[in-house]
Amino acid sequence: MSGKFQLNAWYVAAAADEVGRAPLARLLLSEPVVLYRRGDGVPVALEDRCCHRRAPLSKGKIVGDRLQCGYHGFTFDASGACVAIPGQERVPSSVGVRSYPLAERHGFVWIWMGDARKADPSRIPDFKENVASGWWPTRVLLPIKAHYQLVIENLLDLSHVAFVHGETIGSDDTRATLDWDRGSDYVKLTRKAPDIATPPFYLLNGMAPRSDQVKTITFIPPCFVSILVTTTERAPEKAKPRSLNILIHHACVPETETSMHYFVVSARDYEGDAALADKSHQTLMKVFNEDRDIIEAQQQCIELDPASPYVSTHLDWGSVQMRRMMNELIEQEAAALQAAQ
Amino acid sequence: MSGKFQLNAWYVAAAADEVGRAPLARLLLSEPVVLYRRGDGVPVALEDRCCHRRAPLSKGKIVGDRLQCGYHGFTFDASGACVAIPGQERVPSSVGVRSYPLAERHGFVWIWMGDARKADPSRIPDFKENVASGWWPTRVLLPIKAHYQLVIENLLDLSHVAFVHGETIGSDDTRATLDWDRGSDYVKLTRKAPDIATPPFYLLNGMAPRSDQVKTITFIPPCFVSILVTTTERAPEKAKPRSLNILIHHACVPETETSMHYFVVSARDYEGDAALADKSHQTLMKVFNEDRDIIEAQQQCIELDPASPYVSTHLDWGSVQMRRMMNELIEQEAAALQAAQ
């Protein structure tokens, strides 16, 4: 497990509706960040530490488009430049706090934690189903006290579903086949489980007791996993058996080296009624709390002896590739920084 | 105070009735251990950390005689061998977790934390009075946030009883005489207090207001102390003055370097009525909570400045010997390990 983070990358900083006209403090990649919106609604992210006496700016107040420190009134504009110091006329141009490039997309506010000149919004992962018509989303925001890669790993080996989520979405699918693929900037797994007992959640949708299920899992660095679950009932007597899609976009954003912010949007391609929407949300909450329980226990177990060995099986191919890819990216970034100095 | 533990030794892992058909997690000597019973009742202790992704096995479930990880279903038999990996046919013979030799005796499950080939149950301390007929036991299990040797030290200098336990078992016995003896594998103290005010607990037994009391305290490495308390009333007018024995076996099992599991069984050689048995238990609870209060405060005080000096008196002879013996044993073990490599 890496002890560092990739900096030149987009991360989810917050759900769009978490950011408003009151300062929002959020620790991201071990850096204190404060988020707010200007009067015109454009989101702003600044270093959450006044350059004067290091009070968190999130304890201050928004004045127009600016953020005023709640301790001595130093005031910063959306670029991080200090524009007012109470008690003096001039403000030296060198005074200010760091600002972070942001982009608002797919229901999230995205932040770039590295070199601002490299922040290209076209590199933001495509999570359009979070907000697209024809998709019905439900959302979970969950703090998890574990290294973010443990959660990515959780998603890249869905054999855990049968054991952790037996009461909701799990089914005995241990005979599933797994295909894999790795490109320079993704890891992709396809898990096909034919003829399984239809999981409880899908039975609610009136599907037949047995189904075929295909899960396509795509990891995108540094912390994103999208999972498309296609469940097709086994109903040969029907002209057109029901087939339902759920597309879940996960952002596993590091808070510190041992904690993370979990942003999940699960979108169905069928609306259903209000009871179904409610059940969908309850199920999602239960599933991710089950994940949190086992992953936080795993983190604690690792901390007891970080050098304890562990073995990987062919089902871990995805997470092994993910760790390798992240190590390469982080090392490349460190080497480039070194070379630039 | 040593920063390590003796590994080649028996420790109490749990009271026998704590171990059943649900996994019990217990941290012993800073190692995570999970305990359970096979279908035939035989207790099992495994490393509480799956060799796959390091989730604690105690979050899993017992399937027959085996323990199945609650994360991805790796399954281990009572020897620690991995016998099933979901999604693959073969399990390499090298895959498994550590198992620990156990023995069930004297109402406890005993565990051997070192080299399994050296685990000889005949070396388990003789605590038979915990369960023998003619003895009426009461039990206290108590976590204490202190180095285990601080608790052993507490037991090896019973001059504390007058100050810490004045309301229960204490009496002003500062004129007691103390004899001592040390062998290669024990430290023994005999404390004789003639003509003391009979402690409150014994007054309940209808004894005369003054008594003679003899306490024989035996330390057995690495963490056991047995105390036989013989209290004889001063009643020269009686043909046969009452004399009562209480034998208390203590196991001070390290959890970490700053915490321990306290297993205490106090057995009387007289039955008494239900009220007495209840009073006996209440007294024991109060006594050991009083000990815990002062010892945890002592631990915190030591942590403020671990190098702060302290003086010993002749009453500390026992604990000085105990520390010396434990240091020798731990160093011998480390040296043997070094030589074997």
Added chain:
Amino acid sequence: MSGKFQLNAWYVAAAADEVGRAPLARLLLSEPVVLYRRGDGVPVALEDRCCHRRAPLSKGKIVGDRLQCGYHGFTFDASGACVAIPGQERVPSSVGVRSYPLAERHGFVWIWMGDARKADPSRIPDFKENVASGWWPTRVLLPIKAHYQLVIENLLDLSHVAFVHGETIGSDDTRATLDWDRGSDYVKLTRKAPDIATPPFYLLNGMAPRSDQVKTITFIPPCFVSILVTTTERAPEKAKPRSLNILIHHACVPETETSMHYFVVSARDYEGDAALADKSHQTLMKVFNEDRDIIEAQQQCIELDPASPYVSTHLDWGSVQMRRMMNELIEQEAAALQAAQ
């Protein structure tokens, strides 16, 4: 920020009425201290760690003028000498705990943490208004989880009042002028704010809506700040406009390197009625809790990255001088100690 403390200095150990016939444990400059009063009322401060087995003496009991350890009964007189060890006749003269010079003055018990031979009570700061007639005091004792110099800094830059205490004592006084002065053993600031909106608290006193305010702030090493606030109403129509003085003595006593004990006495030079006295206390509580909130947030922000840079303005002249003076004093003390060895 210094990582050490000045030892040869008087500190406030406790308010006088906190010290009585029950032991009071207090951590001062990272040292455990126990305070109590002898039978004749004279306060005593001893090392709060028995020299025998390092139990805190504050868990023991006062016997006459002496303190008896609650673990094994070692007993210490007010000089720290051990005068009784249960179970033995003689007590070696070398056995004892440290005692600290104390002085009781201005409603406080003052302690000298360094070389006792240098403890000269004439060097205690003059806080006589805490108890003098003609002054009406109110008091706040507050633990703050921050380095003590952050609280001193808070007091040496009162431009924070407008931002942190807007609902109580603050007013927009950013046009205030600031004069400064530094001697070998003090830093003095004079802040004059002409024609300000009279702060809410003073309006309660029936003053005119606008006032002139002069604040004289004096720092005395190692941790004292006295502030005289003179508020004069702008009422040219009156023969004698009202002018009120408040004198606030602050002791910012280090508990550890990241926490402190805050002792504040604010004295008015006018009695007012009971409602005013009550309001005065409520205001003071609110003001210092507001300070605590922002300072503890600042401390946490600094701990996230202790090397994060910060800039100072001319308003920080006082705190810059204070830090320089404290660094010099601490270095001089260390050098003298070095030379003496």
